[in-house]
Amino acid sequence: MNAKTRQRRPAFDREAGVAIAQALFHERGYDAVSLADLTEAMNIKPPSFYAAYGSKAALFERAMLRYAQENALPLDELLAPDRPPAQALPALLLAAAEQYGRDSLLRGCMITEGLRADDPAARQTAENLANGGIQAIRAYLDQVSPQEAQTLADYMAVTLRGLSASACNGMPYERLMQVARTAGRFIAHELAEKTEESTAASISSDP
Amino acid sequence: MNAKTRQRRPAFDREAGVAIAQALFHERGYDAVSLADLTEAMNIKPPSFYAAYGSKAALFERAMLRYAQENALPLDELLAPDRPPAQALPALLLAAAEQYGRDSLLRGCMITEGLRADDPAARQTAENLANGGIQAIRAYLDQVSPQEAQTLADYMAVTLRGLSASACNGMPYERLMQVARTAGRFIAHELAEKTEESTAASISSDP
DNA sequence: TGACCTATATAGTGAACGCTACATATCGCG
DNA sequence: CGCGATATGTAGCGTTCACTATATAGGTCA
Known part of the structure; x- marks a missing residue:
């Protein structure tokens, strides 16, 4: 008993509470989920809630971080620097559409939709995470296609936000995927033309 | 009479009130605008508000109808049946981006963003108007390019929703326009290829 | 055991929400 | 001028919001 000086009694599983909150926030959005909704779903009372999480906004941040870790797109793999953009960008769109439309209840991107929260603190949290994703795309493109990176x-x-919004508004899975395929094909065509124009340019042999 | 403790102003301009509400709802969204915000902006008291408009949701509907009449894209002209889609669709995207990003305060599409309202009645109103726009696009494409209409x-x-969402989240006007130009060019390229493929094919001349 | 400590439930807080009962002020009309 | 109809201001309705003061139940240690 020397090692464990004092054991915290886990009267209720706090991580499980974060998971419950994540689902509720993803399903309905930050503002549409009330304290009463959360405490009822977790089967606890408000004082336990505040002892465990501090505030609704703080729990939202934990829920979004959990979402980012468990559900966010693997941008590191999708946007590996040795991957040509004509392959990586369509793959990213497809992966996004697949995730946004997969679960009929948890539609869209929790972070992208969190950008619309009325609460400033919650919105700021979402903006920080969303900026991370955008900057990852931008950093990848700065390496592989600096001339067209910004555009x-x-x-x-824009396309990812449109896919998320459309998913939230009920566009079926198959049509979301079709739009992602279409947009990906557009990008591939455009990049193919650019490559043809600059024929003898950097030839990065793909493994 | 000690003093006229209560003063009453002449009747206020109800249509002007709708215009004020339209601006507020467009700027902040339905849920983020409270009755206190509305009555303060109109310089009236709640009973006058309810005598004039019935409810917050009813005023939102009037404000969105006003928006649709005054600010909505001229789909009839943009999507005239005799216009080729390779010209009409990019023009629609450009017009949308132009409108969504023009006013730094009234960003995005009021109807598209109204789809996110928590209030069911307000959301239904937005859905009815949004469906009208989508169906106009669908009807045009059914005529000019039935094979690819759905896609x-x-x-x-998806692209229009992405443009609106990105505008609301602060993407600058010039970058919105650049995205619209890019997406329009993608569509034009795609449709040009389709036309080349079916050059000598069955030319079912529609009158 | 019994002091100690933490997490819990009871039962609220004040503020903001959309909305309204009521009395009063203004207007059109004779 | 007076009367009815109407619209407005004062004041407050009931509800819900996020959040909390207080006391107790239950587990951990001496």
Whole structure:
């Protein structure tokens, strides 16, 4: 008993509470989920809630971080620097559409939709996470296609937000995927033309 | 009479009130605008508000109808049946981006963003108007490019929603326009290829 | 055991929400 | 001028919001 000086009694599983909150926030959005909704879903009372999480906004941040870790797109793999953009960007769009439309209840991107929260603190949290994703795309494009980086990054941002919003508004999975395929094909065509124009340019042999 | 403790002003301009509400709802969204915000902006008291408009949701509907009449994109002209889609669809995207990003305060599409209202009645109103726009695009494409109508209509819907969401989240006007130009060029390229493929094919001349 | 400590439930807090009962002020009309 | 109809201001309705003061139940240690 020397090692454990004092054991915290886990009267209720706090991580499980974060998971419950994550689902509720993803399903309905930050503002539409009330304290009463959360405490009822967790089967606890408000004082336990505040002892465990501090505030609704703080729990939202934990829920979004959990979402980012468990559900966010693997940008590191999708946007590996040795991957040509004509392959990476369509793959990213497909992966996004697949995730946004997969679960009929948890539609869209929790972070992207969190940008619309009325609460400033919650919105700021979402903005920080969303900026991370956008900057990852931008950093990748700065390496592989610096001339078109800004335009392509903005096009990706707009398309991803449109996919998330459309998913939230009920566009079926198959049609979301079809739009992602279409946008990906557009990008691939555009990049193919650019490559043809600059024929003898940097030839990065792909493994 | 000690003093006229209560003064009453002449009747206020109800249409002007709708215009004020339209601006507030567009700027902040339905849920983020409270009755206190509305009555303060109109310089009236709640009973006058309810005598004039019935409810917050009813005023939102009037404000969105006003928006649709005054600010909505001229789909009839942009999507005239005799206009080729390779010209009409990019023009629609450009017009949308132009409108969504023009006013730094009234960003995005009021109807599209109204789809996110928590209040069911307000959301239903927005959905009815939004469906009208989508169906106009779909009806145009059914005429001019029936084979690709569904996919192109969905692509347009996703891109328009992405443009509106990105505008609301602060993407600058010039970058919105650049994304719209890019997406429009993608569509034009795609449709040009389709036309080349079916050059000598069955030319079912529609009158 | 019994002091100690933490997490819990009871039962609220004040503020803001959309909305309204009521009395009073203004207007059109004779 | 007076009367009815109407619209407005004062004041407050009931509800819900995020959040908390207080006391107790239950586990951990001496």
